Amino acid sequence: MIQKRVLLFTGDGKGKSTASFGMLARALGHGMKVRVIQFVKAQDGVGEMLFFSRFENVTWDHYGKGFLPADPTSPMMESHRQAARAGFEEALEALGSEGYDFVLLDEVCFALSKDLIPLEPLVEAIRNAPSKIIVLTGRNAPQGLIDVADTVTEMRMVKHGYEQGLLSQAGVEE
């Protein structure tokens, strides 16, 4: 019997999505059924997806188009919004479903902070979800998500390899 839990990983440091993938491994170790919905991210060949999507208990989709245009009025914004809305509909369904023990909404805070998806229906869906583990990630978490979560960690960047000119490395950033 799973106790309902809502965990939120936010902040500007490395480790938000990676922490959620570690929890996912734990959940699979206990035989749980897992649903992953990634916002914003567009890549297919990243290590976590290569690794986890081969397991029968994992359903993994991403609904991102990559980096957002700096100008929120850019016409390109509409395709990002459409992708995020499709992920949002999937998220509401997964949260309400008895078919999953663990639902990860990766980068959902980022999608919320850019107004790609609305906050209130998501908070409601989390509040009304049957018992499962819900994990939310992304920088700039809105207060509504902080309030609905039982466990919130802020990943604070102390230093990052980027600053020292290090490149993105498979197994670390991807």
Place this chain on the structure above:
Amino acid sequence: MIQKRVLLFTGDGKGKSTASFGMLARALGHGMKVRVIQFVKAQDGVGEMLFFSRFENVTWDHYGKGFLPADPTSPMMESHRQAARAGFEEALEALGSEGYDFVLLDEVCFALSKDLIPLEPLVEAIRNAPSKIIVLTGRNAPQGLIDVADTVTEMRMVKHGYEQGLLSQAGVEE
């Protein structure tokens, strides 16, 4: 070709070990050979070990005896120290080896902060290690490890389910 990287996850919040397990999944997604050495932790049945230790590319050991006695002069301290020293020897060997692409020293900061193992030889071994991804976790990271790491995240606890009376949950804490 792997770029040498040293990542450190510290702080009092949830997500340090879990972030390292997420990176481990990424590394396995890229076919890397992984060595995990856990300090302090004693449990066998936890989700991450159940899950990851079944993969051929993973060598996983823990050298812990669980919670430390509050009194550092307790005679029980000696068995903790011996276990940590055994893990420390393994860690030095793994860091120096060409046989691993990814070395995770889980809770090594905690073992250092309790003086179970010495800092200087570890910093030297990290500095001299051939190209690989090195991941260090645990609260109270000593300055020597912060200095030798290229990427440091402090996981700051904003709130935790414990405070609200929630119990440890498989897939979340274990």
